[in-house]
Amino acid sequence: MSITIHYAFLPHTDAQAALGFYRDILGFEVRQDVGYENMRWITVGPPDQPGTSIVLHPPAVDPGVTEAERATVMELIAKGAYTAITLATDDLDGLFARLEAAGADVVQEPIDQDYGVRDCAFRDPSGNLIRINQLT
Template sequence: MNITIHHTFLPHTDPEAALDFYRDTLGFEVRDDGGYEDMRWITVGPVGQPGTSIVLHPPAADPGVTDEERRTILELITKGAYTAITLATDDLDGLFDRLQAAGADVVQEPIDQDYGVRDCAFRDPAGNLIRIKQQT
């Protein structure tokens, strides 16, 4: 049996800022960009890896979410406490430099962790934590 990760979901609070970060800064390709009323879902993924995607979605779009719950979710997102993703690259320092030059919100500069991983961390425009590790 072969199981893969096909989609993962991250909320966005500004679709254009999300596109700028994921497409223009990280270099992901846009696979789908659709919406409904004033909401927009954008699917992006690494070039050459069509089986793995990130769906950038409006937060708390579920009609069952109350206004109070929606406010709480938005507060958690902007604090970077709602969700996170870890990416891997074969050039951590080069990618860090590119993200920093683009004005991305640096959380942690590249560091060799005690547990054997070299990584760094940023927040995307919505506040989601993006960890990036050196691929070995």
């Protein structure tokens, strides 16, 4: 039996900005773009990994979420403290340069961490923390 990661979920607060980051800067392909009322769920992923996707979703839209809870979630997203994801690349410095040149919000430049990983970090347009590891 094998287990893979099929979907990871990240909230977005602006669908067009999310597309600009994940599709246009990172180079992910758009696999689905589903709208309902004034909301959009966008599924993206690396072109060479069709079985692994990120679903960019409207935050706190579940019917059971109160307005106070929704406001708390939005505050946490705005602070960049709500969620994160770690990506990996075989060219960390090249990807960092591409993201920085595109105006992405740099949190940490590439660095060799004490725990043995070389990585960098950005925030996506919604504030989600995106860490990127160098593949060894």
